[in-house]
Amino acid sequence: MNMLLVALHVTTCRNLYQTLGYSIDANKSYWILLEYVNGQALDDFLSHRRHTLQLSNLLHIAIQVLYGLRQIHQLHYVHMDMKMNNCMIEEDANHGFHVKVIDYDLAQPQNTTLRCWRTDDRLAKGWWLPPEICPARTTTGKLHTSQQKFTVKPSIDIYCFYWILMDLLCGAETAAKVARQSIRDVSNFPTYFTGFLSSLRQSGMVTQADILESLQLSIHHDPCLRPSADGLIDILEKFKNKVDLAHMPQ
Ligand SMILES: Nc1ncnc2c1ncn2[C@@H]1O[C@H](COP(=O)(O)OP(=O)(O)O)[C@@H](O)[C@H]1O
Numbered sequence: 001m002n003m004l005l006v007a008l009h010v011t012t013c014r015n016l017y018q019t020l021g022y023s024i025d026a027n028k029s030y031w032i033l034l035e036y037v038n039g040q041a042l043d044d045f046l047s048h049r050r051h052t053l054q055l056s057n058l059l060h061i062a063i064q065v066l067y068g069l070r071q072i073h074q075l076h077y078v079h080m081d082m083k084m085n086n087c088m089i090e091e092d093a094n095h096g097f098h099v100k101v102i103d104y105d106l107a108q109p110q111n112t113t114l115r116c117w118r119t120d121d122r123l124a125k126g127w128w129l130p131p132e133i134c135p136a137r138t139t140t141g142k143l144h145t146s147q148q149k150f151t152v153k154p155s156i157d158i159y160c161f162y163w164i165l166m167d168l169l170c171g172a173e174t175a176a177k178v179a180r181q182s183i184r185d186v187s188n189f190p191t192y193f194t195g196f197l198s199s200l201r202q203s204g205m206v207t208q209a210d211i212l213e214s215l216q217l218s219i220h221h222d223p224c225l226r227p228s229a230d231g232l233i234d235i236l237e238k239f240k241n242k243v244d245l246a247h248m249p250q
C-alpha cells in the first residue's frame with residue numbers, strides 16, 4: 001500500500017490529486033479511489049499550447065509543480081518520478097491553469113536506503129534522473145554492478161524538477177540535449193552549463209543570469225547543495241514578479 005496516497009487522504013493540497021478513499025478486498029488487493037483530473041499531461045499540453053504561453057504562464061506552471069512537491073516533502077516522502085508526463089494541467093473557465101502532480105507509484109519515505117538503479121533497468125533510462133540514483137550513467141560505458149546504495153532525499157525530486165523547468169523555459173529538445181551532455185560530462189559541471197545558459201539567453205526567454213545561476217544548483221551532483229522546494233519557490237516567485245512588473249501597462 002502506498003502510504004503517501006493514504007497521507008493524502010487527510011491532507012489537501014491544490015497541486016496534488018486527492019485520495020478520495022481506499023480499501024482492501026477479500027483477495028488482499030488494495031483499491032484506491034483517486035480524484036479525476038480533468039486535464040492533460042503537461043508534455044501533451046505544451047506540445048499544443050507552447051506558442052500561446054508567455055513566460056509568466058510558464059513560471060506559474062513551474063511554481064505550482066513546486067507547491068505539489070513541497071507538500072510531498074512536508075509529508076516526509078519523495079516522489080521519485082518527477083517528469084512532465086506525471087504533471088497534469090487543468091484549464092478553468094477563465095483560462096487559468098491549474099497543475100496537479102500525479103503518479104506516486106515510485107514514491108518512497110525519506111531516508112529509506114535503496115540499491116542504485118543499473119543502466120539496464122527500465123527505470124534508469126531517464127536522462128532526467130540524478131546521478132546518485134543511476135551512477136553508472138555518469139561514466140562512459142562502465143556499468144556499476146556493485147551493491148551501491150543511495151538514500152532517498154527530497155533533493156532527488158529537485159534534480160528532476162530542474163528538467164521540467166528547463167523543458168518549460170526552453171523546450172524539451174534543448175533540455176534533453178543539455179541533460180545528456182551533463183551526464184557524459186559529470187567532471188565538468190560548470191562548463192556544460194555555460195553552453196546551456198547561452199542557448200537560454202538566445203531563446204529570448206530568460207535573460208537574468210543571476211536567477212539562472214541560482215537555479216543551476218538544482219542539478220548539482222552533490223545532492224546536499226541542491227535547494228529545497230521552498231527555496232526554488234522563492235526564486236521563481238521573485239522571477240515571476242519581475243516578469244509581471246515588466247509587462248504592466250505604464
Ligand atoms: N486521477 C487521474 N485523473 C485523470 N487522469 C489520470 C489520473 N491518474 C492518471 N491519469 C492518466 O493516466 C496516465 C497514467 O497515469 P499514471 O498515474 O502516471 O501511471 P503510470 O505509472 O502508468 O505512469 C496519466 O498520464 C494521465 O493521463
Ligand SMILES: [Mg+2]
Nearest residue numbers: 085086102103
Ligand atoms: Mg506516470
